[in-house]
Amino acid sequence: MNNPNHASRSAGESLGVASGPTYASAALGLPNYWYPAMASPSLGGRPKPYTLLGQNIMFVRRQNRAYALENRCPHRGIPLHQGKFEFQGTISCIYHGWTFDLATGQLVAALPDGPDSPMPGRSVCAIRSYPLEERAGLIWVWMGAGAPMVPVEEDIPEEMLRDDMHIISWFHVRYGNWRFGVENAVDEAHARFLHRDSILRAWRQRAAWTNVKIRETPDKKWLYRDQDFQQTYAYYPKLGVWPWKHWWRPPEGKINSPISKRARRLAMSVIPEDARKGSVRLPCIFRPSTYMSPSTISYEWHVPVDKEHTMYLQAATRHTKNPLLVFAFKLRYWLWYRWLAQWRFNSQDGSMVDSMTRNTEAERLMKPDASITAWRKMVERQARGQVDEWRSIGVEHDADLSLEYKGTDAQQTGPAAVDG
Secondary structure, three states: OOOOOHHHHHHOOOOEOOOOHHHHOOOOOOOOOEEEEEEHHHOOOOOEEEEEOOEEEEEEEEOOEEEEEEOOOOOOOOOHHHOEOOOOOEEEOOOOOEEEEOOOOOEEEEHHHOOOOOOOOOHHHOOOEOOEEEEOOEEEEEOOOOOOOOOHHHHOOHHHHOOOEEEEEEEEEEEOOHHHHHHHHHOOOHHHOOOOOOHHHOOOEOOOEEEEEEEEOOOOOOEEEEEEEEEOOEEEOOOEEEOOOOOOOOEOOOOOOHHHHHHHHHHHOOOOHHHOOOOEEOOOEEEEEOOOOOOOEEEEEEEEEEOOEEEEEEEEEEEOOOHHHHHHHHHHHHHHHHHHHHHHHHHHHHHHHHHHHHHOOEOOOOHHHHHHHHHHHHHHHHOOOOHHHHHHOOOOOOOOOOOOOOOOOOOOOOOEEOOO
16 A cells, blocks of 8 residues: 655655755756657647646647647636637637637637627636647657747757658656656666666676766766776675676677677767767656667657656667668567567666655665766756756755765775686
């Protein structure tokens, strides 16, 4: 049975986590960004109700144009997605026929009140209209108040806007606050234990531990992990050697063929050089790059739904104009990648995000958690439109600009090595 206090914990108001005021208050996300809502082909003439960043929104396509409106009639609170299309470019509430302009959200008629109704034109009778764009095969919605602060292209990885980009996207909602989802994605250490025996990694031996520094890309938009050392097998005092050696699990990195390495280089070459190493950026984007296959670039968006749920977008992309390579990409995706990687592999992550959302009251971070603290610091420094808001009420950010882990000499000393 769920603890009734779980909801307040996941909201993050009083979690015992090392974060600044912006991150601590961002249980419902960072508003001043463009977020993906769905694949463009999935939106048709029937309205779709969504909740994003705690806001109820209705999406619909009419006369080949996509719209996004507040999903609530201000008359009696009825969800607007249940409405009818009585006039071109409008939607009418199913209850009393209040009719709204799809583009602006303005009330243009209260049908049962007659043509001379005084209700149209009143600001209190209007509903919010959300700026919406379609790019890279996806529908993007601006979640900040007012007009967009940046064009939609600013919040989409540049390589996704190329005309040779092919995308297969999978949207699904799962339990867990979005911050835990992003933190799990950037967590450097969990892949070496949680995923060690997953089907996707069963035939390669992950390192026992690594030495990693967290850095920013030259364009300042991304963080990435810079690994300068790894130990496949290590001796742990009073315990012994871990992990166990198996002849059929060669150390990771020793089974990459020249063909795979070349395919990976070609795939990564489409990413602008200043961002090529990047793996995480605001508002909630993670790029695990070529973990599906050497020729495929993968992406994740952890879009907040409410304080306890996330809409998880997993996108696989391939850059090519060769129809045979496009076919091979899609075949590989549907034959094994969707179920083996996106479902089975990432379900392990999903269960951890679920548990953290329900149970995290405090935390004790270790050296490999530097990627998590670096991500939190990035939010404090860069969250669009929010740093100045905090300063306006006297709250100064003290996020450490240095992203390297700071600990005692003893903490930075790893287990004894046993690799030859």
